[in-house]
Amino acid sequence: MNTTHIKQIICLIITLTFMTPGFAHAHKVIIFAWVEDGMILSQSYFSSKRKAKNCNINVVDGKGRVVHTGKTDDQGNYSFKIPENIDSGLVLNLDAGQGHRAHWKIPENELKVIPSKGDMEKAMAVREKLEQKPSVFKIAAGICIIFLLAIFLKLLKKKRDKNSD
Amino acid sequence: MHISEGVLSGQVLSAGAVIAVTGTAMGLKKIDYDQIVHVAILASAFFVASLIHINIGPAGVHLILNGILGLLLGFAAIPAILTALLLQSIFFQYGGLTALGVNVVIMAAPAVLVHYLFLPFLGRSSKLTFWAGFFAGLFSILFSCLLLGFALWFTDKHFFETSLAIIITYIPIMIIEGIITGFCVSFLLKVYPEIIPKKP
Structure with a gap:
């Protein structure tokens, strides 16, 4: 292998490493839910901002009983009346197929107290931060860790070979 | 392709973890000293490939590249895939730590299989090398889908x-991965034939 080929491979690796984050999209699914005027409203979408259409939602209470089921509309929205005789918080489970699942917990006290719009925006911002697209820093860190592990393995093998000699 | 936490039963997760640990131990034992750099490069490619996302239908799919890892690394692909999946799980919350074993089995077992199925065809002619790479990429995804389904x-x-829906959704990815693997293997054989392992 001559130096031209080595340069070609290095260029290819560098190009691929820095090109891919532009196309990168996390593909997690997210559900938000809040209480408004006796109704539970929810919004579901993938982290690429596509709406999670026609996805199953089931609502379970604190004892794990399914108290409500439904499907999101074309905008990824779904709303329903707060079920009666609820003595615990509720969990909305979204199933977008292929193992893509998300849930949102509504504590018992929120079912009685109407949260302000500011509180909801704050909660949504926290969740969105967790579901951010992968950063270049994380990708670079991951690759560095892989190569550090490889160096460690190489040293380990070298030491073992020396001992066996 | 990553199975999230809380989807599979405890028995399936445990079985996956046991098989993944055994496979990783075998893989680490079989890695040659000179092969370690190749393992690191391909593990990095695998780590990044999952971020290339293609929207098909209601959900998205992403590149996997387990075919090329398996074809070029054999058993050494198992620790490479384990490392990459572990880092994806920590950095990007793909899959999850409890489902790591199952995810490793789903992606690494087909990789090892295509190594033994298609490696003998590499280097015979440029056309045969491409098609061996193509089918290695295609079948690795197909087998991964079947394992995921199981x-x-x-x-x-x-x-x-x-x-069934997963297999149908991944058909375009099978073809794309086949083409990528075919071209990569053909290119590597021309410019860096040392990366191609000795035939089993």
């Missing part, structure tokens, strides 16, 4: 339809 089916028989 994992879901063993957890709950109602997941049968989901399993």
